[in-house]
Amino acid sequence: xHQKVGQTSNTMIRRLVLDVLKPHVPTILDLATGLAKVxxxxxxxxxxxxxxxxxxxxxxxxxxxxxxxxxxxxxxxxFGAAVHSIDxxxxxxxxxxxxxxxxER
Numbered sequence: 231x232h233q234k235v236g237q238t239s240n241t242m243i244r245r246l247v248l249d250v251l252k253p254h255v256p257t258i259l260d261l262a263t264g265l266a267k268v269x270x271x272x273x274x275x276x277x278x279x280x281x282x283x284x285x286x287x288x289x290x291x292x293x294x295x296x297x298x299x300x301x302x303x304x305x306x307x308x309f310g311a312a313v314h315s316i317d318x319x320x321x322x323x324x325x326x327x328x329x330x331x332x333x334e335r
Contacts, residue, residue: 243270243297244325247318248290249279250315252311254317258288261309287314293325 252261258276265274271294280287288311292302306313320326 241321244305246319250288250290250311250312251314252286264305270296271296
């Protein structure tokens with residue numbers, strides 16, 4: 231049985247790091263403000279990664295207590311943007327810090 235992302239039972243999404251492809255307009259300020267209104271979101275950080283002639287690649291870090299992923303996707307879509315990839319997700323009762331391994335040094 232397959233479930234949609236963010237709709238698994240007893241799973242609280244605490245942090246999402248997304249690669250978002252968006253048009254130049256609306257601005258990342260507008261997008262950040264829209265994402266901050268999604269249920270469960272307590273903070274949003276958007277940073278511009280790359281600028282093309284017609285689009286911008288934005289790294290979106292979204293943190294909260296029980297983030298509504300469907301709501302996040304909807305806001306992004308409504309701004310004419312798309313989730314290019316989910317680069318990090320943290321779920322559970324607490325936020326787990328990622329540590330560098332010996333192979334990564």
